[in-house]
Amino acid sequence: MDRAVILGGGPGGYEAAHVAAQLGAEVTIIDSDGVGGSAVLTDCVPSKTLIATAEVMSDLGGAAELGIAFEDQEGDAASTIRVDLAKVNARVKRLATAQSSDIERRLVRDGIRIVRGRGRLDGPGRVVASLADGGEETIEGDAVLVATGAAPRTLPTAQPDGERILTWEQVYDLTDVPSELIVVGSGVTGAEFASAYLNLGIPVTLVSSRDRVLPGEDADAAAVLEDVLRRRGMNVLSKSRMESVSRTGDTVTVTLTDGRTVEGSHCILALGSIPNTADLGLEEAGVVLKDGGFVNVDRVSRTSARGIYAAGDCTGVLMLASVAAMQGRIAMAHFLGDTVHPLDLKKVSSNVFTAPEIATVGWSQQAVEAGEIDAEVVTLPMSGNPRAKMQGVRDGFVKLFCRPGTGTVVGGVVVGPRASELIHPVALAVSESLTADQLAGAFTVYPSVSGSVAEAARRLHRV
Template sequence: MAFDYDLFVIGGGSGGVRAARVSAQLGARVGLAEEYRMGGTCVIRGCVPKKLMVFASAYPDAIEDARAYGWQAEAGSFDWTAFKGKLHAELDRLEGLYRANAQKAGVTIHDARAMLVGPQRVRLASGEEFTAERILVATGGRPFVPGKWADLPVLTSNEIFHLEALPESILIIGGGFIACEFACILSGLGVKVTQFYRGAQILRGFDGEARGHLAEMMRERGIDLHVGTDPVEIEEAPGGLRVKDTGGHEQVFAQVMFATGRVPNTQDMGLEDAGVVLGRRGEIVVDEQSRTSAPGIHAVGDVTDRINLTPVAIREGQAFAEAVFGGKPVTADHELVASAVFTRPELGTIGLTEEEVRENEAVDIYAASFRAMHSAFAGRSDRVLMKLVVSRATQKVLGCHIVADNAGEMIQLAAIAIKMGATKADFDRTVAVHPTMAEELVTMKVPVRTFP
C-alpha cells in the first residue's frame, strides 16, 4: 500500500514537533496537524508565558531590596496591558519559529484538528483524509474543571494570560505546581490571593519538608493559603463569584481560578475505534518505546501521562524519531528527572523524597535552613532550604531538594552529579564556592535525621 506520509503527527506541541522535525530530517515524509497554535501548551499557554509572568512578579521585591541596598527606588504601578501586549508578541514570535523550523525540515503542517479513522488513516476537520504508515499522537493535556462548575465564568491556566485586566482578588483552587505558581505570580503583581487545597499540604508528591517550608514562605508573602479546604458552593454575585468553603465561610472573589489538575487530550479522536487502549484518566497506554496497543500508532508527551514535563516530551519525541526512522535502539530515560516549581521562592528537586525512601532502606538526611546573605541584608525573612537524601548502604545521593530563589537553576546543575551516581563523599570533596547559597550542598557534614 502506498501511503501519503511515512509519519503523521497529531499535535504541534514540543513533543510532536520534535518527533516530526527529526523524523523529516532522517528522510521520512511527515505531516502534522495542529488545531490551535504551533508550540503547544508550553510555548503558548504554559511554561513560557508563565515564566515571563514570574519575572514580572519579582520586581516589587527587587525594588524593595534595592532601597535596602541604598538605592532610591519606587515601584509605581504595574501596567498589565503593556506587559500583556509584549507577552503575546513574544509568543507569536516563538510560534513562528516552531512553524518555520518544522517546515524547514520538510514537515507539511495542516492547521486543523485531526482524528483517527483507522489504524493508518487520519481525517482533518476540513474533511481531508490522509494515510500514514505510522501515526504519532502528541495532543498533550488540558485543564480540568469539575463538571458542576464548568458553566460558571471561572478561569483556568488557559485563560489567565488573556485577562483584560488583573482582578483585585482571586481564589485559586488547587495545590499542585500550577496553583502554587500562579498564587505567587498574581500576589507579586498586586492581586489579593486566596488559595484553597483540599489536601493536608500543597504540592503532593514533593518532599514533605520542602512542601512545608514553601507553604510557610508563601503565607509570609501574603498569600492566604488554606489547606484541608475546598469549595462547596460557587455562584455568581455582584463583584464576582461568591464561594462557600468546607468550613462554612463565605467570601466574594473578583475571579476564581481552577488549577485542580490536567487531563489527557484524548476525547473524540477515534482512538478506541482504532484499537488504542486508554487508561483510567483517559491517557494513552504506551510501552517504553512509546508504542500503543494498536500497531503503527505511537504516543508521546502529556497525553501518555507518564512524566508531564516539556523536556520529557521532547526526549520522548526524539527517541521515537531516532528509533523508528534512524534505526537506533533508543528509548527515553524517565529515571532521575529534575524539575522546578517556579513559586517565590522556587522549589527545585530531583530523585527520591525522604518519605519515599525511608520506608525501604536506611538513609541519612542532611538539611540546612538559613537566611541567604542577600535577603538577610535586605531585611527579608525568607529562608533557604537545602536537603540531601543519602543511602547509608551505598552513600549515593538519592534525592536533592532546594527551596530558594533560583532553585531551578541550582537543581539543573546538581542533577548532573546525581544522575551520574554521585555519593555524599563526592559532594564533600567538592570545594565550596563562597559566598553562595549552593555551597551548603557541599558543606553539610552531619545528618539531621537518620532512618532507621
C-alpha cells in the same frame, strides 16, 4: 522512505518531528491550536513570563534591606509599586506568539510539513485531517504519534466565563488588576499563580482541599513555601474543598463543602487536567486508554497498537514539557531504529516556579521514609550560604540523598531563588550515578548559592 504522522504540535510533537526528520523520515504534523501547543501558547511560556514580572516585583519589595530607596519625580520618597497588568499580559502574549513562530520556522527548515487542522485515526497507519479551511485530507504513515496534550479540568459547579471565573489559560486576557483573587487548587499550577499574583501586589486567597500547599512535593519544601506565602499576606485555606463557584456582577463567590463562602473579584480554577483524547479514533484503532482517558504507553512511548506511539500530557505519565519532549524523541528513535534509552522518571528534574522556587530530581524524602529506598539525607538551610546572605535570602534549603556505602547521589531538593538552575548539578549527579564525593570535588565559585550543593555533598562523605 519511512513516514511519520504526528497529531499535535506541542513539545512532544515538534521535538519528535525534528528527530524523525534528522533520521531521514518524511514527517507531517497535524496541529489545530498553533505550533508549540499549550506549553508555548497558553501554559509554560506565558505563565513563566508572568512569573518573571512577579519576581522583579518581589525583588523590588525587598530592595530597602539592600540599601535601595525609591523617589518620585518631586524627590519625595516613593512607597508604592504598581503593576500594569494590561502591559504585562500584552508582553506575555507577544512572547508566546514569537516563540511559536520560531518553532514553526525551525520545523519548516527541517522539511517538516505542517497541516492546519484536527487529525483522527482511521485505523493503524491512516490519519484523517479535518482541515482548518474546510475539507478533509487522508494521510498515510508508517508510524503515528499521538501528542494532543490536555486541557484544564472544570466542574459543572465551577464553569469559567473567561472574564472573572478563569482557567489558567484565560488569565492573559485580564487588563484590570483583580482587587481580590481566589485561586482554587493548591497543586503546582495553583501554587504558581497564587504566588505570582501575590508578588504582583494582589490580595490572594488560596483554597486547598489538602492539609498543605503542594501535597505532591517535598514536605519540607512545601512547608517553607506555605510559611513564606502566609508571611507575605496570603490567606491559605487548608482542608477546604470547593463545592461551587458563582458570579454575581463583579463579585465571585466560592462556596466550600462545609458551607463557608469566600468572595473575591476574580477566581482562577486550578483543578488539574483532562487529556485531549476524545473522538480521535484511538480505541477503534486498538489503543488502550487508562482511567481518565489517558493513553497507556510503555517506557519507549509505544501504545497497545502496533505503529502507534503517544507522548506528552495525553499520556498522564508526568505532565512536564521536558517529559513530553523526551517521550516524543524516544518514540521516533524507537520507530526508526536509532539508539533508544527508555524513559527513566527517576532522572527527571522538575521545578515549581513559586517564590521561592522548589526544584527536585530523583528519589524523594517520602520514598525514603516509606522504605522504598535506603538513603542518607542531609539538609543545609539557605540562610547559611554567604551569597544568599548578600542577596537578603533567608528562606530555602539544599537537600541531598545518597546511597549508604556507595555514596551514589540518588536525589535532591533545592528551595530558593533560581532553584530551577541550581538543581542542574544534582540532576547531572543523579543521571550519571556520581557519588557525593565526586559532586563535592567539583569546584564551585565563591561566593555562590551553588556552593551549598557542594557543601551538602561534603557532609555526606563517609570515611
